[in-house]
Amino acid sequence: MLALAALFGSIEQGVIYAIMALGVYLTFRILDFPDLTVDGSFVTGAAIVATMITFGYSPIVATLLAIIVGFFAGTITGVLHTKGKINPLLSGIIMMIALYSINLRIMGLSTETSVTRPNIPLLNEETVFSSFLAFWKTLPVDGWINGMFSALGAQSLPGSYGILALMIIVIIVIKLIVDFFLQTEIGLAIRATGNNQRMIRSFSANTDRLIILGLGISNGLVALAGGLIAQYNKFADNGMGVGMIIVGLASVIIGEAIFGTKTIVRTTFAVIIGSVIYRIILGFALRINLDPGDMKLITAIIVVIALVVPRLFEERRNKKKKLQRRAALDAERGDLLVKN
């Protein structure tokens, strides 16, 4: 029997995390800037959203604010690198560590007993998902889909498809915006900045400003994902961002390995699917009696496999080709010997 509900949860999460993966793709691939700010800005998004929702603000306003603050955090990393001449990795780490304290402070705003706070539960609060589900339940779609699956013999069906439907719409909109942006004059200049800085400077582009902008957009997306995950899991926690850069990287690499990188439109699609596949793999790993605490180790192993295996395949293919060529050559020589 299909364990649909478990698989379904992985897909839901995969689509939400795909927003973060697109952010990582923008810095890591487009700008060629391994940006570790992500680990911090993901939590910043969650912290902003959780704090504002606790204060009673609309979840939509809270989510939008998370994007803006994430963007701002990214630009600071950009300024550290371009104006402060600090190495990219180090700029990101500095910002990540700074955000750790800032995130505690942000969450601290939600309580009067302390200035910092390590987590905020959102158990009975209104979120973008709960609002949307309230609307979704008035539609008969869940009944239709589950009816169809039951007819096929599936058991333990998911309760509602509302969140997935909402997230698919959101991710499609974001994908279209990112695709369009990367084809605009500014987007082309950002891509060239990650490709050949000397060239784009000779075409009167301010590479400093483009790097800052690119990091801002990337971290805006990451913070959005953090804000949505906080609402999805119904809590924000200061540790939820640990290893986020690697999760994003895993999604990018898995997606690219399967779908290739021929065009931007295709690669952004690959990254989204990569994020879903990553969550499914993780879901399976957790079902074979692994502890949630093992997740980071599993992630590390997935990334290593995704990085190493394609290369091993390539090397084996090359070796095979060489052997074939040599065999052909030997055969030819053999023929000559026989003739002489």
Next chain:
Amino acid sequence: MLKIDQIWKVFNEGTPDEKVALDHIDLHLQAGDFVTVIGSNGAGKSTMLNMISGALTPDAGDIYIAGNNVTKLKEHERAQYIGRVFQDPMAGTAPSMTIEENLAIAYSRNRRRRLRLGVTKERREYFKTSLETLGLHLENRMNTLVGMLSGGERQALSLLMATFTNPNILLLDEHTAALDPSRAASITDITKTLVEKDQLTTVMVTHNMQQALDLGNRLIMMDKGQIILEVGEEEKKTLTIPKLMEQFQKIRGEQLVNDAALLS
């Protein structure tokens, strides 16, 4: 169009490696002038080009383009006025972007970059007609990644991109030196066509004396950070390589140190 006024540049000042790279250089180009620059290694040719482009800033002196003092402008700010082709065929283009995307980047050089599509239908037509002038059939490969092109093709594309928006100044830094002779010759031809088409004011550094004689209406020879010989339009028409060598000997009182490098 271009005025270089008393430019002075020292590298590694105050160390035992101190070297005067440019020693009070003066150069004045009228609109439409095409000057070729020759000289042995370390003569200051490339340093001068980098001064004009803004990659280096002079210790003293001023640079004017079209009457504006650009000495304090950063490289990317000056790039509005300047088209450049580098020696390395890989340097002037973005390899993981397509031909049309590269052209779109060049097209935005003297415009403000905005949130609108870089490659539109009309622009694509314009890019196509421009590519046709190269005669390399690149117009049929608009969506090919530039990284897939050969060195010669990339350099031809760089040239087109550098001249695309009619820059006030075109800088060519030994742009055929890294190519094999037949490709170098074809790039030299393309250079001639593109420069003549728009009457571009051009400074070309070269190690190839024949090329320096074939192209342009003026010639300067540099040595040890100074301009030691200036050849005007009339004189250049009758100039030959032996005459140039003779001139050098007369001025410096010594044989050219590295004839082979100069004649390569």
